[in-house]
Amino acid sequence: MFRNTFLIIAAMLILVSCGQESKKEGANKSEVLDKVPSGAIKENQQATSSAGEQKNSPVLRQKSQQQMTDQGMEVQTADTGFMGPNTDPTQSLDVDKVAEVFFNRGIREFKAGRYEQSMQEFKKVTQVKPDHSKAYYNIGLCQYEMKNYYRAIDEFKTAFDLNSRDSIVALYIGISYNLLQNREKAIEYYNKALEIKPDFASAFYNRGTALAQQQKYHEALQDFNQAIEYQPEYKEAFVNRGNTYFSLGNRTAACEDWKRAIELGAENMDQYVEDYCK
Numbered sequence: 022m023f024r025n026t027f028l029i030i031a032a033m034l035i036l037v038s039c040g041q042e043s044k045k046e047g048a049n050k051s052e053v054l055d056k057v058p059s060g061a062i063k064e065n066q067q068a069t070s071s072a073g074e075q076k077n078s079p080v081l082r083q084k085s086q087q088q089m090t091d092q093g094m095e096v097q098t099a100d101t102g103f104m105g106p107n108t109d110p111t112q113s114l115d116v117d118k119v120a121e122v123f124f125n126r127g128i129r130e131f132k133a134g135r136y137e138q139s140m141q142e143f144k145k146v147t148q149v150k151p152d153h154s155k156a157y158y159n160i161g162l163c164q165y166e167m168k169n170y171y172r173a174i175d176e177f178k179t180a181f182d183l184n185s186r187d188s189i190v191a192l193y194i195g196i197s198y199n200l201l202q203n204r205e206k207a208i209e210y211y212n213k214a215l216e217i218k219p220d221f222a223s224a225f226y227n228r229g230t231a232l233a234q235q236q237k238y239h240e241a242l243q244d245f246n247q248a249i250e251y252q253p254e255y256k257e258a259f260v261n262r263g264n265t266y267f268s269l270g271n272r273t274a275a276c277e278d279w280k281r282a283i284e285l286g287a288e289n290m291d292q293y294v295e296d297y298c299k
Contacts, residue, residue, distance in 0.1 A: 120150045127159060136163040154183035158190055170197045188218040196227060204231045222252035226261070233265050241265050256285035272297060 127142030140163035146156035161176030177194045181187065195210030211228035214221055229244030245262035248255050263278030276298035283290050 116149050120146045120153060120156075123149070124153075124156060124159075127156070131159065131163065136166045139163050152183055154180045154187065154190075157183065158187070158193075161190075161193065165193065165197060170200050173197050186217055188214045188221055188224070191217060192221070192224050192227065195224075195231075199227070199231050199234075204235050207231045220251045222248045222255055222258070225251070226255065226258050229258075229265075230261055233261065233268070236268075238265050238269050242269075254285050256282045256287040259285065260287050260290065267297070 123145040130139035157180035164173035191214040195207045199207035214224040225248040229241040233241035248258040259282035263275040267275035
């Protein structure tokens with residue numbers, strides 16, 4: 022009796038859903054974000070500047086959503102063999118396949134920029150598989166994209182509780198806290214990400230950004246150096262290391278980093294070079 026009731030509920034969940042589309046590539050693991058984690062790389066944070074010339078210092082940038090976001094979402098394309106709304110509820114349903122159907126729908130919606138719809142699909146995954154850490158992570162990403170950072174943190178933490186070895190989830194908790202101006206909590210989670218993955222360039226980059234925003238420039242420099250060591254073409258790290266050198270009064274080093282960032286494709290840096298590097 023219990024089994025038939027579950028099967029009917031699962032079939033009803035499928036009947037309620039519809040399908041559409043979701044977000045980009047990835048370069049770490051898990052499901053939707055990069056290394057910073059790759060998705061929309063919008064610039065997120067600004068550094069506080071001090072008096073004098075530093076008021077005009079270029080903004081410290083945090084690697085953005087899309088660039089990160091594109092590095093997490095795992096697209097599953099395998100045929101699930103699921104028959105759809107006409108499935109006979111008296112026949113056995115494979116919970117993993119049902120979850121995969123919802124998961125893939127969530128990815129398609131995410132890539133299409135329909136974050137609310139995407140989130141609903143991932144929530145269906147958690148209803149049939151409450152221990153699906155990637156689904157909670159992707160719900161967090163949807164909240165993150167909608168700028169609901171407190172809610173994003175809650176979902177990311179649930180995912181992290183289920184899989185405490187996921188460095189990208191730890192990274193995104195840190196990024197979300199930093200967007201809420203809570204630098205100490207952000208650094209705490211960047212540290213966790215680095216405990217899990219000691220060569221995690223994006224964790225060094227983001228921790229360096231948080232430290233620079235606290236005007237801890239020498240510590241920030243060490244993190245940007247590490248980010249560049251592990252990812253030599255990390256243009257955002259060159260930008261922010263240059264900004265940090267500038268804040269310390271070292272224009273020569275700042276200009277060298279900004280010029281290298283431009284060579285790597287960094288945008289909107291030409292004016293800084295024009296203004297400060299003559």
